[in-house]
Amino acid sequence: MGPVEPMPGYIEFITRSTIVMLDAWRDCSSCGLELSKRTFLDNAYITWTEIALFFFCAYLWTKVRRGLTESLFKPLGQWCRLLPKDAAKMPESAWKLVFYTMSWSYSTYLLFFTSYSYFHDPPSVFYDWKSGMSVPTDIAIAYLIQGSFYGHSIYATIYMDAWRKDSAVMVVHHIITLALISFSYAFRYHNIGILVLFLHDINDIQLEFTKLNVYLKSRGGGYYLLNDVLSNLGSVSFSITWFWFRLYWFPLKVMYATCVSSLQSVPHIPFYFFFNALLFALLLMNIYWFLFIVMFVVKLLKVKEVNDVREYEDEDSRKEPPAENSADDAGHHNSAQG
Numbered sequence: 001m002g003p004v005e006p007m008p009g010y011i012e013f014i015t016r017s018t019i020v021m022l023d024a025w026r027d028c029s030s031c032g033l034e035l036s037k038r039t040f041l042d043n044a045y046i047t048w049t050e051i052a053l054f055f056f057c058a059y060l061w062t063k064v065r066r067g068l069t070e071s072l073f074k075p076l077g078q079w080c081r082l083l084p085k086d087a088a089k090m091p092e093s094a095w096k097l098v099f100y101t102m103s104w105s106y107s108t109y110l111l112f113f114t115s116y117s118y119f120h121d122p123p124s125v126f127y128d129w130k131s132g133m134s135v136p137t138d139i140a141i142a143y144l145i146q147g148s149f150y151g152h153s154i155y156a157t158i159y160m161d162a163w164r165k166d167s168a169v170m171v172v173h174h175i176i177t178l179a180l181i182s183f184s185y186a187f188r189y190h191n192i193g194i195l196v197l198f199l200h201d202i203n204d205i206q207l208e209f210t211k212l213n214v215y216l217k218s219r220g221g222g223y224y225l226l227n228d229v230l231s232n233l234g235s236v237s238f239s240i241t242w243f244w245f246r247l248y249w250f251p252l253k254v255m256y257a258t259c260v261s262s263l264q265s266v267p268h269i270p271f272y273f274f275f276n277a278l279l280f281a282l283l284l285m286n287i288y289w290f291l292f293i294v295m296f297v298v299k300l301l302k303v304k305e306v307n308d309v310r311e312y313e314d315e316d317s318r319k320e321p322p323a324e325n326s327a328d329d330a331g332h333h334n335s336a337q338g
Contacts, residue, residue, distance in 0.1 A: 004121045005261070007252050017259035024263060024272060036271075043270040044186040045132045050144075057148030062155065065095050081220035089162050090215050097208035099149060104201035106142055111198055114138070118195050122253045123261035125191035131270065132188065139190050143181060146197055150178040166292070173285055180278050187270055195254055196279075199245045203238060210234030235300060239293050246286040255279055 008016065025031075073091035082090060111119045118125050135143070154174045157167055164170075184193040210231050217227035258276055262269050 005123050007122075008256050010252070013252055013256050017256065020260050020263060021273075021276070031273075036274075039270045043131045044183075045188065046182075046186040050185075053144060054148050054151060057144060058151035058155075061099075061149055061152035065152070065156070065160070068095060068098070077215075080216060082215055083218060086215035086218075090212065092161050093208045093211040093215070096204060097212065100201050100204040100208065103142075103145060103149070104198070104205055106145070107194055107198035107201060110138060110142060110194055116191070116194070118191050119198070119253070122192075122195065122257040123265065125189075125195065125257055126262050126265035126269070129188065129266050129269070135185065135188065135190050139194060140185075142194060142197065143185050143190060147178065147181040147185070150174050150181060154178065166289070169285065169288070173282075176278055176281055176285075180275075180282070183271070183275065183278075187275075189275065192254060192258060196250070196282075199250050199254065202245055203242050206234055206238035206241060210238055232300075235296070239297055242286075242290060242293055247283075247290060250286065251283055255283065 069091040073094045074087075076094070077087040077090045110116055154171060157170050157174060161167070180196070181193060184190060213227040213231035213234060217224050217231060255276070258279055262272065
């Protein structure tokens with residue numbers, strides 16, 4: 001296996017990835033639909049039981065969310081005497097905070113408290129890779145949790161969540177994430193998948209934590225300094241970790257491993273271009289949302305208040321007094337995962 005390869009810088013990542021990908025493209029004389037079909041049939045391993053479990057768990061997440069919303073989150077909003085506009089959005093944030101805290105904690109456990117060394121040595125995700133190899137149970141559980149959640153999230157963004165400026169992008173994001181999760185599982189790229197999920201889920205915890213504090217700071221007609229301070233701290237940490245995890249570690253750890261290291265360990269690795277195209281699409285969306293975050297930080301510095309630049313203005317909100325104009329956070333994941 002050799003020594004751990006040092007993480008590249010941006011210049012090295014861009015130049016080496018480009019050279020390796022262009023060489024791979026030139027070498028692939030038989031690339032096309034026929035080869036893709038043959039490669040898919042030869043290398044995709046997924047059972048009907050796993051597909052059934054996916055749909056069952058996606059349905060389960062929807063039921064659990066509805067149950068928690070009605071029995072816990074809505075009563076909590078009423079007890080806190082939230083403004084009507086905030087009370088409508090609070091259950092969505094509370095649900096996502098609960099889920100992402102659980103899922104990110106599990107990814108963190110797998111990467112830092114077990115024998116997996118994928119975070120410290122990303123190229124190792126491809127060591128001993130074999131088509132159709134068995135997926136360790138602990139990683140398979142993470143995949144079932146995350147895959148079914150994103151299946152639920154496609155439905156939830158359209159039918160359950162408040163509609164925002166980037167909601168259409170969110171649906172596309174969830175579809176790409178679900179495609180990445182499903183295909184990476186079927187092709188046994190589960191090791192890199194855990195890394196992608198770990199790097200994306202942390203931001204969702206901070207985002208939803210910030211939004212909940214924004215809703216809580218003006219509850220019951222009063223003003224609560226603690227929630228205001230927590231919402232501002234959440235915004236700052238969210239902005240920093242978004243860049244650190246999604247725009248620094250994600251391209252330099254994950255994408256460098258998938259573009260460069262993968263071919264060193266497994267020449268002619270199946271669906272090399274397809275997976276890297278999906279990861280690149282994910283990176284572009286992370287950059288797109290980072291622009292929202294920059295706009296939000298600029299706005300924050302100007303007006304000293306956390307607003308959501310994605311919210312569509314309700315016609316009713318113009319009739320409300322300024323104190324009732326609720327605020328969210330800017331930027332949205334996820335979300336590897338993703």
